[in-house]
Amino acid sequence: MNTCNKLPLFLHNEMNEKEIIEFNAHILTCKECAENVEIFHTISAQKQKKNLPANVIYGIFDKTTRKKPFWNFLRAVEFGFAAAACLFIGVFTYSTVNGNSLSYFDTDASYEQIASIDANLDGYEQIYLS
Known part of the structure; x- marks a missing residue:
């Protein structure tokens, strides 16, 4: 060589x-x-x-890199939806475990009791709506 x-x-x-x-x-x-x-x-x-000092280098980097503010916003929105979903699931689970069900059809009343309540409501409707 x-x-x-x-x-x-x-x-x-x-x-x-x-x-x-x-x-x-x-x-x-x-x-x-x-x-x-x-x-x-x-x-x-x-x-x-x-x-150059690190702060100058980072300043140049921040000014020259392409920022994506929409994606940052989307991440924040996704976090908000995830938090809301967790809160909803927690409240729903708590209410069903403790017997305070949010369901309309969950009742200890018999069919006859419900029918009599419906009949009474029909009577009140006739009185107040006529």
Whole structure:
């Protein structure tokens, strides 16, 4: 392998000690590799100096990312429906377990008692509606 082709290995510290010594000797004779190494180190040094504070990075990220307010609204609505359903199920279960059934047909009255109540209501309707 040509020594100039080993430049990326040298720049990314992927050489063993023997190869590093050989490449340092090569840099002394090859101006192109020496310039590339110098440019790489200059860029690396500048890159390390230019790190922005986290709050600036997050501010840029918030301004440049696409926000989906509808989906946030939908999640809130889904949570509301889920909470309402849980509340309804809880109230219904509590009322049926404790004997306070919400059902119209759940009664201890006999058919005759219900018929007499209906007859009385019919009588009241005739009196008050006429």
